Amino acid sequence: MPELPEVETVRRGLETLVAGTRIDAVEIRRDSCVRLLSGGPAEFSAQVTGLTLSRLVRRGKFLWAELAPTAGDDAPVLALSAHLGMSGQFRVHADAPEPHRHCRARFTLAAPDASALTLDFLDQRTFGYLHVEPLVPTPDGGPGGRGTPLPLLPASVAHIGRDALDPGLDRTAATRALRRGTRGIKQVLLDQTVVSGIGNIYADEALWLARVHPERPAHALTASSARTLLEAAREVMERALAQGGTSFDALYVDVNGESGYFSRSLEAYGRAGEPCSRCGSPLRRESIGGRSTHWCARCQRRWTARRAGPGS
DNA sequence: ACATCTGCCTGAGCGC
DNA sequence: TGCGCTCAGGCAGATG
Structure with missing residues (x-):
């Protein structure tokens, strides 16, 4: 089960591999993986397509990417948030292999050098989810989590406390x-x-x-x-x-x-x-x-x- | 305000 | 061998 150390490992991996890439296409392979969104998969895809994954951020077990209009832009307009639940994984491929049996969503990403990457969200037991949502100010004014200096976090994470490794924990x-x-x-x-x-x-x-x-x-x-x-x-x-x-x-x-x-x-x-x-x-x-x-x-x-x- | 319960799911491992 | 049962787990939302 992914807890803080596992999620932080994922965050670092994604930071290395996909930060600065642009979402060119989204394929939702199981509708319920975007269950927090009323408009469902179509709304999800419409909102994130074309945006750039700027920073990869984590608070506790919650993970999100700040979504900016263009690469290098510091001002995110939305968050692409994820919870891995019990069995969620992200996998990055340099090509586009046949999707894994548990692949719930696939993102096609464009790197700054225009090369294509595939980002898969896998989740065997389907307790994990993806969500696109606004960023809101942190209650204490400190950074949203590990990976960003901005005092912003996704609305659905606003009630989550700082974690034990967070220097901002009171x-x-x-x-x-x-x-x-x-x-x-x-x-x-x-x-x-x-x-x-x-x-x-x-x-x-x-x-x-x-x-x-x-x-x-x-x-x-x-x-x-x-x-x-x-x-x-x-x-x-x-x-x-x-x-x-x-x-x-x-x-x-x-x-x-x-x-x-x-x-x-x-x-x-x-x-x-x-x-x-x-x-x-x-x-x-x-x-x-x-x-x-x-x-x-x-x-x-x-x-x-x-x-x-x-x-x- | 606080505490507890329920629903969401799949697959491994078990006994029969 | 295969069937059905239990278990594992995090979180949100409802209920007490």
Whole structure:
């Protein structure tokens, strides 16, 4: 599942390969991939055709291209936004191969040197989507996300919080938000309006690293453990990004390739029954809030023990 | 305002 | 072998 590090890897790939290209044609191969648009595929194609992909930007797991009238133009008029959902991928080809079975949309792009490129949006499980929409001012006045200096973001992303790797994240406010409410802390971590970019895998990893039980009520976190948790989320995603960025080949932008998953060193996710690398106790797995959740019952206590004592 | 539930989907992996 | 079942997951929008 593409979470922040995977989406950032895709953003960088697209930045390298398609920034500055012009959209010459769009072929929507599955209508529902543009489901946010009332006019459907026809309106989508009409709005983006002829525009140039200027900057590639990401906030959390949301990705967009600023669309400018001409190459080199700094003033975008629209955003072409994308969410990869669970299985979305972008692939860039120097030619126009037979579309993959899961290809939902195909863009024909013209590079500045007039050569043609093919950009495919693939999505096996179809939870991802493409959208064309206006850019609106960011609520805090800072840059929209990684990849742009402009304080603009797509309207549908305006409610999404800054992510754990964003230098513009207000860490004090985020820490406070992580300690609010009765929900289990894992659910709060997955809430993209608080801190964005964290999905099921990195939520488990961050909780493991910070030694916090996934079901601890948010309000029961100390300020110190909330800070530790936020820092843990940043650290695991930074580490994954450093790995995800390496397996990159020029004309193939891989989102959720198996290699990315296997090369990643996960401590908790998917390791039920295996020993915790800190304490050796077997890791547990349970469905919490409909999400498979992995944790170490010894290192990650449901409540912070006030002091050492029997039974806690 | 906050929390929970439902719908959107496909394909892998399972038991029978 | 093949059928039907469950599961996996993020997000928006509705409902409590």
